[in-house]
Amino acid sequence: MSKKPPVVQGIIVFVNALTLLVGGCALPTPPDGGPRDTNGPVVVESSVPLGSTSVQANTLTWTFDEYVVLNNPGASIRTSPPIPDEPRYSLKGKTLKMSWDGGLEPDRTYIIQFGNGIRDLHENNPMSEPFWVFATGTKIDSGQIRGVVVNPLTGKPWDNQAVVLHRIDAPDSAVFTPPVYGSRSGKDGGFTLPYLAEGSYQIFAFSDPDGNLQLGTGEKSPVAWNPHTVAPGDSLVLWLADSEAKSDSLYVVQKLPADSSGVLKLTIAPATGGPWAHQLRRDGIVVWQGSGTNSWTLEGLKPGKYQLQSFADLNENGKLDAPDWWTRTEAERPIVDPEAIEVTVGWTVERQWLPGASPAMQTDPGPQETGSASAPPRGGLDPIRR
Numbered sequence: 001m002s003k004k005p006p007v008v009q010g011i012i013v014f015v016n017a018l019t020l021l022v023g024g025c026a027l028p029t030p031p032d033g034g035p036r037d038t039n040g041p042v043v044v045e046s047s048v049p050l051g052s053t054s055v056q057a058n059t060l061t062w063t064f065d066e067y068v069v070l071n072n073p074g075a076s077i078r079t080s081p082p083i084p085d086e087p088r089y090s091l092k093g094k095t096l097k098m099s100w101d102g103g104l105e106p107d108r109t110y111i112i113q114f115g116n117g118i119r120d121l122h123e124n125n126p127m128s129e130p131f132w133v134f135a136t137g138t139k140i141d142s143g144q145i146r147g148v149v150v151n152p153l154t155g156k157p158w159d160n161q162a163v164v165l166h167r168i169d170a171p172d173s174a175v176f177t178p179p180v181y182g183s184r185s186g187k188d189g190g191f192t193l194p195y196l197a198e199g200s201y202q203i204f205a206f207s208d209p210d211g212n213l214q215l216g217t218g219e220k221s222p223v224a225w226n227p228h229t230v231a232p233g234d235s236l237v238l239w240l241a242d243s244e245a246k247s248d249s250l251y252v253v254q255k256l257p258a259d260s261s262g263v264l265k266l267t268i269a270p271a272t273g274g275p276w277a278h279q280l281r282r283d284g285i286v287v288w289q290g291s292g293t294n295s296w297t298l299e300g301l302k303p304g305k306y307q308l309q310s311f312a313d314l315n316e317n318g319k320l321d322a323p324d325w326w327t328r329t330e331a332e333r334p335i336v337d338p339e340a341i342e343v344t345v346g347w348t349v350e351r352q353w354l355p356g357a358s359p360a361m362q363t364d365p366g367p368q369e370t371g372s373a374s375a376p377p378r379g380g381l382d383p384i385r386r
Contacts, residue, residue: 040125041068041118043132052134055110059099062132067094067121075212076117080181081108107137109195113182115211133195143196143232148189149205149224152239152331153322154284155309157189161224161240162208165193165201168229175204175215175223175325182213200229204325205238223325239331241322255300262343264298264351270310271356277313277320278355279334280341282306289318301343308337310355 041064043050048060073089077098084102091097096118104110112132119126133140145165149158164179180201185191191205205224206215215221224240255261270276270293280288282304290296291313311320311334323331335355343349 041066041120041127043127046132048134050132050134051140053138053140055134055136056104058101058103059097060112060132061095061097063095064127065094068096068118068127069121070096071116071119073117075210076115078113078115078178078182078213080111080113080179081105082178104136107135109133109135109137109139109141109197111181111195113213115184115213117211131194141195141197143198145193145196145201145203145230145232145234145236147191147234147236147238149185149191149238149240150189151242152333153242153320155334155336157185157187158205158240159185159187159189161185161191161205162213163191163193163203163205163238164213165196165203165230168200168202170202174202175206176217176219177214179213184208196232198232200231202226203230203236203238205240220326222322224323225325227330237333239323239333241324241331256302257300258346260303260345261300262303262345263348264301264306264341264343265295265348266298266308266350267295267352268310269293269352269354271354272312275313275316276310276355277318278308278310278353279320280306280308291318303343303345305340305342307340308351308353309334310353311335 043062044065045063046061048055048057068091070089070091074086077087077089079087083100084104085100087098087100089096089098098112110133114127114130114132116126135141147163149161149163150156151158162182162184164175164182166174166177166179181193181196183191183193185205203226207221208214210216215223222241224238226236226238230236264280266280268276268278268290276292278290279286280298282302287301287306288296288298311332313319314330314332315321320334321329321332323329337353337355341349341351
């Protein structure tokens with residue numbers, strides 16, 4: 001027996017009506033050679049509708065708008081919190097049945113994450129609804145944690161990575177076990193963990209090719225983590241290393257003669273103290289590196305666009321190091337100047353860079369020399385900060 005709050009009930013009525021409208025106006029299946037169907041199976045009926053409350057059940061069923069197949073559901077379909085006993089799955093026609101022994105925990109919001117466990121019969125598309133949510137209490141938990149998974153060596157986002165929450169008292173080996181909550185990063189590296197209960201958690205991210213939201217026993221692949229506990233409402237960056245990448249270091253680039261190159265006058269003053277390293281990159285390759293607070297004149301630069309970035313060189317080895325969960329070595333997190341530097345033949349560019357400061361704190365580098373070009377100074381912060 002279940003009941004739905006008025007707001008959730010209204011949303012579900014609207015979605016059902018829209019589904020019927022779209023279904024009634026659907027176009028015929030295209031002939032062979034036409035566009036590939038990229039839409040996943042859609043739920044048209046469920047024994048426990050999405051958003052239900054006061055649920056007491058040990059069986060759930062979903063009926064889809066097309067025939068589906070199961071793809072290792074025991075590993076691919078995850079439930080947060082875990083169902084008391086290992087669920088059993090069966091298919092009859094277009095209806096999926098999930099059942100288990102024992103009862104559900106009282107006053108909890110349950111999230112069923114289908115992952116890659118259910119796909120359509122013909123095109124192998126995963127089902128359209130990534131979550132199915134219901135509560136055994138009178139309300140649906142509404143907390144969420146958002147963030148982005150980033151490679152610290154390239155600054156590029158990681159997509160399709162597992163992002164999981166474990167309890168704050170969970171041991172280090174928790175990454176080898178099913179999480180309390182879990183999700184995956186999108187194409188932009190972003191992730192959202194929705195419908196969370198209030199409390200504090202440990203958070204991790206890692207590559208998860210089998211889709212079970214946990215590492216294989218003994219598997220020491222790179223793991224991103226936050227050194228502090230997280231709670232609903234937090235937004236953060238998780239720095240995940242590339243298992244194939246090495247720590248970044250300087251490439252030696254030959255200077256060009258003055259008649260075919262440009263000059264960059266660079267002043268860098270980090271917003272905080274400590275051992276800082278600064279890099280000038282072209283096409284992702286480090287062409288210059290300096291340290292501390294100082295001014296430099298870089299001559300013989302090849303014309304084109306360059307990017308500045310700085311990082312706190314915590315171990316003072318002159319390299320941008322990736323994080324290592326297994327030794328608890330945190331990432332040296334780069335701060336990137338959001339605006340590229342344009343170097344032109346025969347011109348001098350002046351740039352002042354205050355890594356870690358907000359753009360409002362930047363100051364003009366002063367009068368420019370005759371015959372020089374200058375790009376406006378900028379600062380930089382992490383895209384999402386806790």
